Amino acid sequence: MTLKEKVRQLDQYFGASFMSATHPQMHTVMADDSEIVWEKIGELIGEDGIGCLHDLYGTTAVNNAIQKYAVEQTRLGIPILFSEEALHGLLRPGCTVFPHAITMASTWNPELVKQLGTEIAAETRSLGIHETFGPVLDLAREPRWGRVEETYGEDTYLASRMAVAMIKGLQGDDLASGRNIVAEPKHFAVHGIPESGLNHSPASIGANDMHTYHMPVFEAAFVEGGAINAMCSYNSIDGVPCSADYSLLTEILRGAWNMPGFVRSDLGAIARLQHAHYTASTEKEAIRQALEAGTDMQYYDYPHDVYQEAIIELVTSGDITMDTVDTAAGRVLKVKFMLGLFENPYTDEDLSKTLIRQAAHGRTSLQTAREGICLLKNDQGLLPLNKNLGTIAVIGPSAATARLGDYTPYIEGFEPVTVLDGIKAAVGPKTRVLYAKGSSILDDELEPIPPVNFTHSSGANGLLGEYFNNPDLEGSPVLTRTDKTIHFNWAISKPDEIVRNHDFSVRWSGNLIPQHDLTGYIGLSSQDSMRLWLDGELLVDGWGQGQSARQNVPVALKAGQEYALRVEYCKDTNGVEVLLGWNDAAEFIQEAAVTAAQADIAIVALGDSERTCGEGIDRLSLDLPGTQLQLLKAVYETGTPVILVLQNGRPITLSWESEHIPAILEAWYPGENGGHAIAEVLFGDYNPAGRLPISFPKTLGQIPVYYNRRRGGQKHYVGGDNQPLYPFGHGLSYTTFQYDSLHFRSAAIHPDEDLHVTLDVTNTGALAGDEVVQLYICDVHSSVARPEKELKRFQRIHLQPGEQRTLSFTLTPKDLSLLNRNLEWIVEPGTFRVMIGRSSADIAVSGEFIVV
16 A cells, blocks of 8 residues: 555544535434435546445435445555444434433443343344444543533443443444444543533542443443454643544553554544644654554544645655554555455445335334333322323423434434323323423523525525535635524534535525414524524624624514525634524413313423533533523412433532422433323333433532442532432332342452352332343442442343342452552452442442452
8 A cells, every 4th residue: 555545534524514505414314315426436446445434314315326436446445434423323313313322321231231232233234334333431520511412421340331321332243244334432531520510620530430430431432342453532631632642542542451443533633633632743743653653543633735745744754653654544554455345345225125114123213212201209009190190281491302312313204203292192092281382491592493494595595505614604615505404413513525624604595485474583602603693684793702602582473575694604603503493482481380280190201402612612501591480480389290301411419409300300302203102101111210320419519429429528518419419320110129148159259250149039029120230239348438339230021010030140250359559450358248229329238248
């Protein structure tokens, strides 16, 4: 291979670069052959080939056609690696939307998560895609951080079991099978505890904490799960940016864990060495630092010519060795060989027709939602409800809207099941179901304006978008295209390969022709600069420092009337949301209260939306956003019994809610069939057994509040304590379980011996149900401070009324070991306590043994 060919393998290309300007993708539609500009294929791939293609969202036929060019038209015929996002289903319209990762973790059922991963892989590979950027293995110990929903929670052992299960499901036993994909765990490492809860921020952590709690999740993923690739993290640890940390990316990942594949930069992580961390003064220096540390492939960090020429110049000047490039390129090529792409580069174009949205996948999505629902509170047995109640009021902003979380595609070809849908389908024929929205998630909530309401000079539905590689809309645009609507997240992607990552600007122009009368609000929502003109009048001015683009204004628009529209935007603060929207739905809390007063029971559906939780959406508060609590209080004051159903992506502080509302259900983001699962739990068709994978604080001031903090601190504040409102592992059932007969095979073991534990669990209630049996240990005295308890085993079991089962657990020396002051893993002699129960705070039986 020539140096240029090697370097091209280290670059990731942007799918929209191959599309015509009038058909941008941006997660909205799937590309077909008519939208591909084949001249760009030849221009960009050339005769030297490319490493990876991402964000294409093409049909299988399109992927095959591009692959055919790479195999037959480049000098060496090296196939392309197609990669996409698939955190809870492939990020593509029409694919199955499974519950989000935090819901998966709440099932405490690794086998179910493995099956879910297998189904994601099958749908993904059927479309000619070979790899996914995930799963997310950061420990979520900072609930203000917006990406909690993408994680498996706060605990090392639980997260590691979910990680291994998902990776084995995705990768299967044979990557060349045509049904499996490469997993790329992220974010390596310690991304889940950013300072102040702000995304990308440094991780303030000691070496012992890092290697005791955070790194073992990744170790399990690579050593036990066999994960092939990794994505480096944005943050720095103790001042060293992860994308340039040789000890992390080479010594540990490759040296200690033998990861076989390559490391990809997270979006812009290499460039952040220059622009955020300031450890590099030039593009070339940033690229050198990352490549030598072990970051093998860039992710839209720099333009292709800058990135590739920099590596060539670094080799030519001797600033990096050819061996460094050979090693990186070899890792990329190895992954392509593991996938069997050299032998079989193409995908059967009929495969997706039989695999995508299989009925079995829908059943797995539904079962995961069922098992992930956590019953937080159920005073006086209010739940389950009678299906034949006279009148049920279903109220709230998440009642008639499905909450699916981030990394979810626009829904196409099917409708996700809402809470309202599920309740209507579940109740008896004589039960009357009333609905009132009551409020939005946020006070200024806007809905994206559908494309049918826009036209521009070409006559197409949509707006004319002109993109400039400067912040001031100056000169000629580098890209002109039709945008169907203005609703983007440019923190996780960018408009096009030719548009730079930051300080670009956009002007959208055209006509707004409402399809119906609207008396309500129109406005913008962005952390970046935006402004809006309607018929020449500046309605919203959020341009520049000190100005807010989160504004809406009252309007009265007539159906069929043409209004001249112009919107301008500048990416100047790296905001997440870019939205032009409107709202014509009158929302009245008092009307919702009137609706509730007519009912025998009020089910209030509250929580988060894409604007309050997700990547880059970090919060100062963990209270219910907007006026949702005001709505809940108004319904409560009617005297109608209230059930609170939460759909959210992070813990919420629920002090008032927990004190006053008799029944609270946490459903997280339950996927496309979530409405059915919630209704089944509400009416007792499914007995809930989900358990929290993360602690719920009482107040923001308690953070961090994860259950296994090290011993040694005070436990009380002025006016309160440091205990969570709902602890890790918590979740109620409609039946009861008794634990007894805890037994150790030996009361004393040597440091290299296993400990065998047995106990009996009996369903003492009247209903069949699942119980999640949780085993914790405590090292009573140790050379370094350790937590009061740490999860080491769990098992989800199903028992009929009166049924008893004897469970066996085996603890290995690894489970008993600690990282000592010299950062060595050892098992220390002394007393250990085993605690088994229903949650970290509800221990049913315990006993002690000695390591001699």
